[in-house]
Amino acid sequence: MTKTAAIVGGGVIGGGWAARFMLNGWDVKIFDPDPQSQRKIDAVLENARCALPGLTDIALPEEGSITHCDTIAKAVSGGELIVEAVPERLDVKHKVYAEIEAANTTGIIASSTSGIMPSDLQSELKNPERLIVAHPFNPVYLLPLVELVAGKQTDEAHIEKAKEIYSSIGMHPLHCRVEIEGFLSDRLQEALWREALWLLKDGVATAEELDAAIAYGPGLRWAQMGTMQTFHLAGGEGGMRAMLAMFGPCLKWPWTKLMDVPELTDDFVEMVGDQCDTQSGALTPRDLERVRDTNLVGIIRSLRGGDWGAGATAKSHDAQLAKLNGLNVKAADLDEHQQIVTSKRTVPLDWVDYNGHMNEARYLQAFGDATDKFMEMIGCDSDYIATGGSYFTAETHIRHIDEVRAGARIDVKTQVLLGEGKKMHLWHEMYEGTRLLATAEHMLIHVSLETRRPSNPSGAIETALTRIAQGHAALPRPEAAGASVGVRA
Known part of the structure; x- marks a missing residue:
């Protein structure tokens, strides 16, 4: 109904x-x-x-x-x-x-x-x-x-x-069990807003700086733990009682314009401590830290997609790490006589499923990221794509060979099986150290983003791809290349 x-x-x-x-x-x-x-x-x-x-x-x-x-x-x-x-x-x-x-x-x-x-x-x-x-x-x-x-x-x-x-x-x-002006959330929000307005009025910081002070730090914690549990956890094994003992007196210091502070009597401290203990239940400080850390990873990773806030910072750090790990190589510097390393990463917490290992979708993401990196290396980068050309994946075959767990440091090595005209045929191998974890075979077609139909890539991309394909032709062909599900080559 x-x-x-x-x-x-x-x-x-x-x-x-x-x-x-x-x-x-x-x-x-x-x-x-x-x-x-x-x-x-x-x-x-x-x-x-x-x-x-x-x-x-x-x-x-x-x-x-x-x-x-x-x-x-x-x-x-x-x-x-x-x-x-x-x-x-x-x-x-x-x-x-x-x-x-x-x-x-x-x-x-x-x-x-x-x-x-x-x-x-x-x-x-x-x-x-x-x-x-x-x-x-x-x-x-x-x-x-x-x-x-x-x-x-x-x-x-x-x-x-x-x-x-x-x-x-x-x-x-x-x-909200007690009727009170502003209810609960707005009273908390407006206390912070009031202080922000004073900091602006006193010329201490700009609006952008004040927002950064929240968005890149406590705001990320508040997204999954409120003020009370955040400070309870900050007190370590002593919890909120330890936090109040250490920092309670500071509440009366002239740090803020909001100076009316409740008296921290023993009874009040115990009441607050008891409520925070109840909120945590059977979770120890170490348990809460792991919950917090997993949530923070998920939040910050989600912000990367929009290149926003802490996500933009993490993305910028990636660019530095890519340079450090030799992943920002251009086409002219690629060695066509060996497989090309297209990914070096650690498996994040949110890639793990209920069995405790990386789920199927994340294998595809890892190999897809490796393909994107190879495309970037040969000149099919964001600037090129903005001109109206790119590669579309036409077919994918992934083999899951060994388990991959959170925290594993994995490398993906890429071999070009075919690179001519509109076609790009890639073979990826995923390793943890020397242990082979998975392979992926991708067939891609270059497409005009205007017509959405197959088209030839730029001359520079075709030249780079052809050179690498010719060099990789001398490498042993992977035994499983061209195999379908359930068929061994």
Whole structure:
């Protein structure tokens, strides 16, 4: 049975909610008086369609529908959840609630406010028990956190129902048990923002420098461990108690503009320490360090794809390592009388599967990276590809010969079996030391990126490839070259 969400307010947050619900199979009805609302929401949906499916390894349900309504009454009619995402003005919200109540008497009213107390929001409602705060974070269609806050007159059953709804669309509902201005996350964020503004005002740093101070360090930790667990782990085997003993007195030093610090009594330190111990459960500091490190590797590696932040730093380091390992060789310097080393790397943690060894997809990636490096060596680099030519893989055959585990230092050596005209036939061998781990055979065709059809490479590339192919023809031909699955050459 299709479920319906009503959204009042189609700005950044309302549009994000529309995308989150619609892409999870809900029908969405939306009202916004802005004549550009549909165009703006369509743009959000376009981005969400590209990004949201990447969060899951299972296909999302069939998309729900989206209906743009010209009145609030039409939008909220029949909705079991009514999302309010209008400007942060109490008078505006009260006016909207009056129109909602006139058209829908049963749906949960969920305000997206980022700080107004729910008791103030529900103060003029005829049925205040059905209003809750459900505060999301931008982009709503990707970030899973939603803070759920009840007002003094809220029926707790609606909080429980909201938990079910938001969990069903891939979110993490956090019940803020005490009603407080700004809730939890924004209070933490704004404390940091306040300090950043003071540092700017006092001329201590630029906006870019302040962002770098977070994005390249603590922000990466916060992405997978919050402030409390991060500092608990920083205390080593003594945990948060040791951290408070060492650095608690510093909180009163004039390092920041935020100087109102709770008194660190023995009882308070024990309470904080107990909660951090409970949060860690059976995990020792060494266990937590391994969890942290694995997560950080995954986060930083994901940032490499967009050449962004810490990922860009790691990518730049790769270029230095490539030079150190002799992988930035140009065509004229390649020795055509021996196999060419096209990869030297360590197997990362996120390449390992449930069996404890490298999974099939990563073998293909490792060999694909080796092919890319060879292409770069013969002149088919990013500059050349930008002119409209490249090689496309037409056929691949990989043999898995021995196990590869995380931390293994692997080399890939490449032999050209054929290099003439449009065709490039490569043979790769993967080693850990002298131990052969796997082989791959790739047939590639040079293609015009404009016509998407086979074409001849540039003269320089063809000359380099032909020279290496002729030299490699004198090398022993791999016994398994040309074999198919289950057939031994």
